[in-house]
Amino acid sequence: MDMEKLVALCRRRGFIFQSSEIYGGINGCWDYGPLGVELKRNIKEAWWNDMVRNPPPAPDGDEISMVGVDCSIIMNPKVWEASGHVGGFKDPMVSCKFCRKLYRADQVWEQVVVSAWVTSLLDLYDPSSEKGVTGLDLKKWANGKGKRLAPNLALVRNPEVTLSWISEAAARQDGKLHFADAKQWLGYMATEQRAAGPLVTPCPACGGDLSEPRAFNLMFMTHVGAVQDEASIAYLRPETAQGIFVNFRNVLDSTRLKLPFGIAQVGKAFRNEINPRNYIFRSREFEQMEIEFFCHPDDSMKWYQYWRDVRIRWYTQLGIRSEKLRPREQGKEELAHYSIGTTDIEYLFPFSEEPQELEGVAHRGAYDLTQHAKFSGKDLSYFDEQLWEREKIKYPEPKAAQEAKSKEPYRFMPHVIEPSAGADRFTLAVLCEAYAEDEIGGEARTVMRFHPRLAPVKAAILPLVNKEGMPEKAHALYRELKRSWNVFYDDKGAIGRRYRRQDEAGTPYCVTIDGQSLQDNTVTMRDRDTTQQLRVPIAAVADELRKRLEPGREI
């Protein structure tokens, strides 16, 4: 499958539109259309149901405790000092001194090598020829295509000077132009005068000189209140997790929960990505589904494994084929400094050769609660009252001071396991996974093979023709079914075309009211994947659908 076909289908059928498209869009933001909004709602609903309301049992078979929260996107800015986002949420960036475009320093070379001007420059090489590229070839390119494709490249800005120092540098070798690699060669082309410093890195867009890497805060900033000064600065949250940590004490006090337990949140987060790309995979505005699971430090590795396994199983049970899914334990050098271990759950998207992160399951130790306790001055530790109650008989009739001391060993900072999933990324994986082209009876079709729980429309109700009493029967059935599910009524066009349209929308079942329906009150139910049709009584359609759409939901 190629991405372009999927993107075209998503736009044509109303899954995903560019945000503000009629105004030329806005980079890194996307809108979900009528089918997309139902798909994404089903994904978030499945997550909430399977992780919060009805999570899988603990390793010992016990129930586990989960609750949800829904926090504001704009929070007190001190939250981001404590979390390290204000100081540390930074990627080194480089910017072009000519066109002012910005790139992440660690990604810029990837973009240079596939840029239009480098592709054009490489075309000068004739692999069948021995002689290689001469200075004259380069000068010709600089005055021709180069002017259009890379106007700010040193070679284009000033071919004589640039070529002259290159030929000097090359002459100092053996009279021929030798380069360590393509990167060095492009660096030569981009450097007008060789000074003491390193070779210039050229801008992928215009060939101009890129700056030295510098820090750049990925949080969107705004001001709260009327005065725009230092004191009114606030940020759009770059993750939902911190809303959970700062509410830890409030949740504990209001629910009487005992460790271990989890707090979950679904919501938008924002990162001012320099280079949003790959459709809805890396956007500036996105939605997260995060759990912070609090436990005793001694049990933390057990829960780390539990959540890693639960989360992988969840994806496969919603239809992601296991060969495209990969858990990858991060190496020591990748880990955040506070993390004891992190597993990325990755999916092989069609836009990349390597699997990309769908979700990170991180063992964050006591880092977050410790930071917030320090920055807020509030006690965020946990007191294991049950254990203390059992053991305090060792201290009969304690005096207050003794009692406080005796409690010390039962008070600790919980450890945290964080399964953090991207709702948009999983939506994209579901779309990629569902997309298929096949043939029925010699006719090609495109079909979205969504898991029935996730399919935006569960069933389409189709009167074969728009007369002879069929519409009445079809409407009555539609009215019955839409009380339970998102169903669709369609009476336009040939039945084959209507089936094909539902296949593209990923509707698992088409129910057709035909001539026979008028005689014996039966209808056909067509299966999206097999295209086989089953004849069932109209009165049995709801039950048949329920059986297929809502089998046991255990994961």
Next chain:
Amino acid sequence: MDMEKLVALCRRRGFIFQSSEIYGGINGCWDYGPLGVELKRNIKEAWWNDMVRNPPPAPDGDEISMVGVDCSIIMNPKVWEASGHVGGFKDPMVSCKFCRKLYRADQVWEQVVVSAWVTSLLDLYDPSSEKGVTGLDLKKWANGKGKRLAPNLALVRNPEVTLSWISEAAARQDGKLHFADAKQWLGYMATEQRAAGPLVTPCPACGGDLSEPRAFNLMFMTHVGAVQDEASIAYLRPETAQGIFVNFRNVLDSTRLKLPFGIAQVGKAFRNEINPRNYIFRSREFEQMEIEFFCHPDDSMKWYQYWRDVRIRWYTQLGIRSEKLRPREQGKEELAHYSIGTTDIEYLFPFSEEPQELEGVAHRGAYDLTQHAKFSGKDLSYFDEQLWEREKIKYPEPKAAQEAKSKEPYRFMPHVIEPSAGADRFTLAVLCEAYAEDEIGGEARTVMRFHPRLAPVKAAILPLVNKEGMPEKAHALYRELKRSWNVFYDDKGAIGRRYRRQDEAGTPYCVTIDGQSLQDNTVTMRDRDTTQQLRVPIAAVADELRKRLEPGREI
């Protein structure tokens, strides 16, 4: 009921917390806790189900067409030029020249009259005395309490000068201090020297001089990308509606919908309110549930009435008593300039003497689509193909030019009816409406009488004692029920206290496993509102709950 009790219960039981509370909060932002998030989810889910997936039939009994979208919060800034928000989304504001606080000009006097310093000043009046307040009283106050409460009030800053011109002004009357009203009297106290201009309006916080009213943009501003300049400015959407309008063409093209139809959206919106107040009623970050219903201009009044009636009925069917709910048709002078009519659906909150807006149902004419067509240069008109197909037989075998001309009368800009509801406001109304204090068997209790569809927890499973096999039976039932509903397991404390806790959480049913359960596999089901108990077989609990929680959902 008073608000303070409700606010305390909401914090104590985990409905609503102040955002970032451990850092002192952030004004105008709130977090939903474990019970609150379920309540609000149920509200949004009820709305989506009843308005989008299964809307009530049209006046003629036909089905109506509704689809959803989910648009980004950050949109192309041109959207807000077209909508008038950049130019016009402004409230005249006044700011204090001393303490820099900002107030909405139309609300400042309300705040002045209840301020601490005015209250203190009014205390000088002795209603039992004839003599009134003397200049000496005022001077004493200015040098005492006034210094602390209103340090920047003219009377406090410079009592001699202020009192001197007041007594001159008063002397010009009849030797006594006469004032038209309290407003004028306070204006005198706030004006250090009477110049040609009007009396000063004092700051509610410090008594200082307020500025003349000036415009203030209520949208939160940010920058997208690395460069913070004019070109990178973007806004957080102040309403979800515009996301629908700019997607009108895309939705039309991708769904083949015919007029009339509605597009719905649920999502966050942001307004940089100068004076957020009344708990979650007027906050800076809030969630909307909006429909834009597109129809032929000739039918628009019919649909305006339809949506007004449907929306009022929805609130009453979810438990809002009709005597607290009031539809109020806006007067001509209140209407937005483009609006043909607007009905505010108002609720009598306990914090106000007057009912306050829960939802506005507005007839917006063709204003929004016309504006976006103009600003984007895109054709957003609707072509009524069905009508044209029927009528074009009048023009047999038309040439292309003729055909285009013949289509003209069937192309028009749809009118829009907008039912725009606030999810947080309705949540607050539901909380206010549910709150009750009563007595059972002589014991006082607080009970949240939520509609069963909205109740955060549907049932609590309570083993009477934590032994004798009761926990095993209780756990098995809990595991069965939590596959369908949000249910709660509680085995801590006396059964009476556990009932009381569930009453406060608004849980409609408590299921208790007791001694008899071990003998005959029956349990008691306690009704929250009547507190009556019914004995049913364990195996029948799920069906009994379903019958009570999910009766026919038509509205």
